[in-house]
């Protein structure tokens with residue numbers, strides 16, 4: 001019965017065009033095609049780009065400030081400026097001096113030393129260059145030589161605040177070495193401009209570099225001092241630097257002589 005049924009089915013399949021009989025199991029092509037899932041490729045975490053901060057801006061070059069006046073020869077007329085007007089001219093110049101890098105002394109100074117005192121002063125005292133104390137304090141004649149100058153002034157009836165004090169150089173030469181000609185030349189315009197603004201009745205120079213800067217005179221102070229000179233119509237009396245009297249106390253008499261000459265000059269003007 002089974003064989004009959006089998007033959008019947010075979011005949012039926014042949015009639016239907018079936019010529020191959022396959023088993024019940026799946027042929028495997030699906031298996032072959034369904035490959036095991038490949039391990040997931042881990043997506044790397046986005047790399048954080050480390051962006052270097054922009055370089056700091058290069059420091060602006062220091063402004064080169066030149067002294068403002070060169071040795072004009074015209075006489076300076078008596079000033080008609082008020083105190084406020086003189087201060088309005090001196091204060092910006094002090095800022096110019098503070099920025100000045102015209103000579104090598106700018107590299108070693110602690111600060112510039114512009115000047116101190118009353119812009120209405122009848123006399124301007126001119127020293128040579130700041131020393132260590134002046135460089136630290138920013139004021140001329142504050143060390144031992146300054147104390148001696150105060151004594152000389154007091155003995156002559158002057159008060160420090162009644163005069164104006166400045167130096168030929170606004171910056172300290174390192175180690176208190178002597179000022180160099182190019183330094184005096186480069187700084188000269190600042191001193192001249194101060195004098196133009198203040199327009200004192202008389203000028204009293206202290207030391208050979210002060211008279212060298214003002215009048216171009218060089219030589220032994222023993223020959224230069226004790227005489228009356230003129231700078232642009234303003235009488236000038238030259239004297240030793242107070243530090244000279246500290247080294248040579250026996251010569252202090254010269255200080256009184258020169259101050260008396262200054263007083264004679266002022267009396268002659270009034």
Ligand code: SF4
Nearest residue numbers: 100103170171186187
């Ligand atoms: S000494 Fe005078 S010229 Fe030289 S850097 Fe100082 S202010 Fe400028």
